[in-house]
Amino acid sequence: MTVESRGHLNPGAPEVTLDRAPIGLDDLVRWVWTARWDVPPGRTVRQRVLQYPAFNLVTDPVTATLHGPRTGVDVRELAGRSWVVGVLLRPGATPLFTATAPAALRGTAEEVRGAPVAELTAAVAAGDPAATVRDWLAPLADRVTDAGRLVNRACALAESRADVLRADQLAELVGVAPRTLERLVRGHIGLTPLWLIECRRLQHAAAVLRTDPGTALAGLAADLGYADQAHFTRRYRAVLGETPGATRQAARAAG
Structure with a gap:
């Protein structure tokens, strides 16, 4: 379903769709969100977000990264056609994904090794990335x-x-x-x-x-x-x- 995130400060751009869904791993994950955009050549769409105070696992067609929260607005310029799948983590999940002190990742990111990037790419094409994320993360749920x-x-x-x-x-x-x-x-x-x-x-x-x-x-x-x-x-x-x-x-x- 297409939704409006409370942290998304300028929703409604017709070139961008945002979907999100819970996946049942409540101690670990708040929801999985997918952003897709298709921006005509020569244009960009500016997205402003005041992030929830939590970490996000973000996968694009190339890599997966763990993004620390920001205490200011995050601005992204979207161009062309692409997608990202994000996992809004519960705070208790953070130590399971990084040995870096959380304060050191505030406003920045680091690569996540072992993420099923190819599988998520296929799942986005099939329209169901949440199931792939659930299969990936379910073994970690009992470690919170x-x-x-x-x-x-x-x-x-x-x-x-x-x-x-x-x-x-x-x-x-x-x-x-x-x-x-x-x-x-x-x-x-x-x-x-x-x-x-x-x-x-x-x-x-x-x-x-x-x-x-x-x-x-x-x-x-x-x-x-x-x-x-x-x-x-x-x-x-x-x-x-x-x-x-x-x-x-x-x-x-x-x-």
Whole structure:
């Protein structure tokens, strides 16, 4: 099915389709996503994404790489005709794919050895890459540790609980001390618990401004728990590279 990712800041380009599906390995994988594009010669399509705070396994027709999360917008220029298959990993899965410290991979990538690139290429052509990914990763599912599952839960709560605005609140929900949560989250995704919360707020803000550009900024800032509109605007611009007003203006122009 074609879907809209909350992290995808400018969906709707007719040259690009995005599909995603869960594969039943819930401790290991959040979902498998496939992006396909067919851009006429001489043109490019610019895609802006505020990534979920997790690692992605990304396979294209040539290679497979493990991508660390970014704390800013990732911009890709798509041209020609191609595809990628991505696996949005649960945080607890990260140590199973790399010996590199997660913080060292933040905003960068490294090659994944042993990935079934040829098999995934054939699966994309057949229209069912998720089944191939499931067969590839299923043997790893039982290797996620209790600490990894705790970080999985913390990330899920940070994303789903709009009332959680501080890292100590998140630590209390998962039943550990704030310093313990900080150590575990950094050890699995190279980010802080506070960023889990901030990412949720800014992804939500961007989605609201895109789909309902008439939303009052002061009210949105308050709903998201920012001290005031000025604080919200500063954080939004620092991470997304534009002001909330610019996002709203672009949405109005596109509509």
